[in-house]
Amino acid sequence: MLYSETKITSDTLTAVAEKSSDTGWIMHHILDGNTLDFSPFAVINLPHFELFGIDISITRHVVFMWIASILLIAVFVLVSKRYKSSMVPKGFTNFLEIFIVFVRDEIAKPTIGKGYEKFLSYLLTIFFFILTCNFIGLVPFGATATSNISVTATLAIISFLVIQAGGIMKNGAFGYFKGLIPHGVPFWLLPIMFVVELLGLFTKPFALAIRLFANMTAGHVVILSLIGLIFILNTIWVSPVSILFALFIYLLEILVALLQAYIFTMLSSLFIGMAVHQEH
Amino acid sequence: MDFSLAYLAAGFSAALTVIGGAFGIGKLASAAMEASGRQPEAAGDIRTSMIIAAALIEGISLFALVICILLALKS
Numbered sequence: 001m002l003y004s005e006t007k008i009t010s011d012t013l014t015a016v017a018e019k020s021s022d023t024g025w026i027m028h029h030i031l032d033g034n035t036l037d038f039s040p041f042a043v044i045n046l047p048h049f050e051l052f053g054i055d056i057s058i059t060r061h062v063v064f065m066w067i068a069s070i071l072l073i074a075v076f077v078l079v080s081k082r083y084k085s086s087m088v089p090k091g092f093t094n095f096l097e098i099f100i101v102f103v104r105d106e107i108a109k110p111t112i113g114k115g116y117e118k119f120l121s122y123l124l125t126i127f128f129f130i131l132t133c134n135f136i137g138l139v140p141f142g143a144t145a146t147s148n149i150s151v152t153a154t155l156a157i158i159s160f161l162v163i164q165a166g167g168i169m170k171n172g173a174f175g176y177f178k179g180l181i182p183h184g185v186p187f188w189l190l191p192i193m194f195v196v197e198l199l200g201l202f203t204k205p206f207a208l209a210i211r212l213f214a215n216m217t218a219g220h221v222v223i224l225s226l227i228g229l230i231f232i233l234n235t236i237w238v239s240p241v242s243i244l245f246a247l248f249i250y251l252l253e254i255l256v257a258l259l260q261a262y263i264f265t266m267l268s269s270l271f272i273g274m275a276v277h278q279e280h
Numbered sequence: 281m282d283f284s285l286a287y288l289a290a291g292f293s294a295a296l297t298v299i300g301g302a303f304g305i306g307k308l309a310s311a312a313m314e315a316s317g318r319q320p321e322a323a324g325d326i327r328t329s330m331i332i333a334a335a336l337i338e339g340i341s342l343f344a345l346v347i348c349i350l351l352a353l354k355s
Contacts, residue, residue: 027353106328207339214342217349263335 026224030217032059032148038141065145068132076128103127107266111273115170119272122162126155127265134216134257138250146260147216149209156209159268163205167275179278204271208264215260219253290352293344301341305334 034057036044048057075096082093089097103124108116130146137144145151167176180197181190226246230239312330316323 207343210343210346211335211339214346215338218342218345221349259331259335263332266332 030220032061060143061145061148064143107269111269123265123269127261130264131261144216149213152209152213156205160205163271163275166272170276212260222249286351290348294348297341297344304337308333
């Protein structure tokens, strides 16, 4: 009886939703697509490429990743040229130095300790890349590249490779895997401890990917749903409330964009530190 | 195919996830406030650790949210 009641409820809701508006546009704004959608101005169709059956067409998220990369390369080449003339930064260089010094002093040095310089360029790269991708998704007509699981999975895989490479280069291949097991473990626990630690090596970057992906997607879904409430309920009187909430969630999204870039970088650097200095 | 139970499960689990996450983060925030009150000089360090722990707890609740979205999009 509960089943038929839920069926009746869900059928009603579906009928209401389909009658009043098509809510597929929420998913259309979040998921990747083959068009650059600047409606109502223009819709640019992006080319399809297929290589050996794998779809490597240029989609919306790829274009926005390229935009972020070109922006970052341009800005940082300019900034590094300014550092050649004088070590004292002014203006925009000063603003970026705040972030760079923050990543070095609050993220890299406490977690990696000695020998952090080797990993600093990687940490700075992912911090600014994730920050830029998150922020580009917040401007109108922008798409968040990091709200695509493939992008975040790639970043997590690269972090995983850097962690393993760092650990193996410091401790030697055999020493690294031996050092995974903590001290003072009774010998009959060793097999299961080894398996658990080995699995832990893989679940930590997986969690990094899912955390970034879900945070970025969830924020956009909430904003779009709140605005879509106006269309679903089909009245204009809900719009002040709806837009106010959406504005609040938008400001929260700015905080979440900064926070998620910081958390990804912080956790990557923490794992690098744990792999390089295994005595802890 | 009939997906009404999938929708119900998605909504229900989203609510349970939010309860768990909010409870954990609330406890964390209250501990941080109390520790900052006891020793105001350590407020900066406590704030940093609180933010890291809050992001980790939120990461867990977002795992469950991803599963809810997968369920709700089953059609």
